[in-house]
Structures are given as C-alpha cells and as structure tokens.
Amino acid sequence: MYQNHQTGKTGENAATLFLEEKGYQILERNWRHHHLELDIIAAKGKILHIIEVKTRHSVAFGWPEQSISKNKMRFLKNAAEAYQFQHKQWKYLQFNVISITMESDSIKEILLLEDVYF
Numbered sequence: 001m002y003q004n005h006q007t008g009k010t011g012e013n014a015a016t017l018f019l020e021e022k023g024y025q026i027l028e029r030n031w032r033h034h035h036l037e038l039d040i041i042a043a044k045g046k047i048l049h050i051i052e053v054k055t056r057h058s059v060a061f062g063w064p065e066q067s068i069s070k071n072k073m074r075f076l077k078n079a080a081e082a083y084q085f086q087h088k089q090w091k092y093l094q095f096n097v098i099s100i101t102m103e104s105d106s107i108k109e110i111l112l113l114e115d116v117y118f
Contacts, residue, residue, distance in 0.1 A: 011102075025043045050076060050093065094114070096113060097116050099111040
C-alpha cells in the first residue's frame with residue numbers, strides 16, 4: 001500500500017507543477033467532501049477544472065487513464081457537484097485527466113487529457 005501511496009503523491013506533485021507551467025491556478029489538492037475526493041481543482045480563465053491524476057510504473061495492465069472506472073466517474077461528478085455548490089461563482093466546469101507513467105523513480109511521460117466526458 002505504501003508504494004502505491006508514494007507513487008500517487010509523486011504523480012500529484014508532478015501534475016501540479018505541470019499545470020502551473022501551463023497557466024492553471026491550483027485552488028485545491030486532495031479536496032474532500034464526506035467520502036468523496038478530488039485530486040486537483042484548478043482554475044484557468046473562467047473555467048473550473050476538476051483534474052483526476054493517474055500514475056503508474058508500468059503499462060502492463062493498461063495506460064493509467066484506463067483505470068478510471070464507471071464508479072470513479074460517478075464519484076468525480078458527485079464531488080465536483082458538491083464543490084460547485086459550495087463555490088457558486090464557478091459556472092463553467094471541465095473534467096481533465098492527467099496520465100503519468102514513471103520509470104524507476106522518475107517521470108517518463110505526462111499526458112493531459114482535456115475536457116473528458118464521463
């Protein structure tokens with residue numbers, strides 16, 4: 001469990017830096033509402049971006065972004081709805097996925113999938 005947790009944290013840190021370099025303003029990391037969690041909430045222009053980060057050391061079982069299940073999609077939508085309800089100034093919402101592959105302890109590739117429809 002610890003290895004997966006560390007891989008996830010490494011990926012989220014890399015994703016945050018990547019997004020900041022692309023002009024996103026990071027509003028929240030690991031935002032929680034009851035049992036729901038959003039990895040990264042960011043703003044760019046007038047759009048609120050809900051960003052799910054998936055990090056893997058191997059693609060033997062598929063690319064990182066392929067591990068997002070229907071249940072996870074539903075949780076992301078519900079969490080985004082809760083956040084948007086609490087922060088009514090955000091009218092426009094977009095779901096993004098950052099897929100990160102690692103080799104040993106270094107980032108091999110970061111892929112931003114924008115405007116993902118669940």
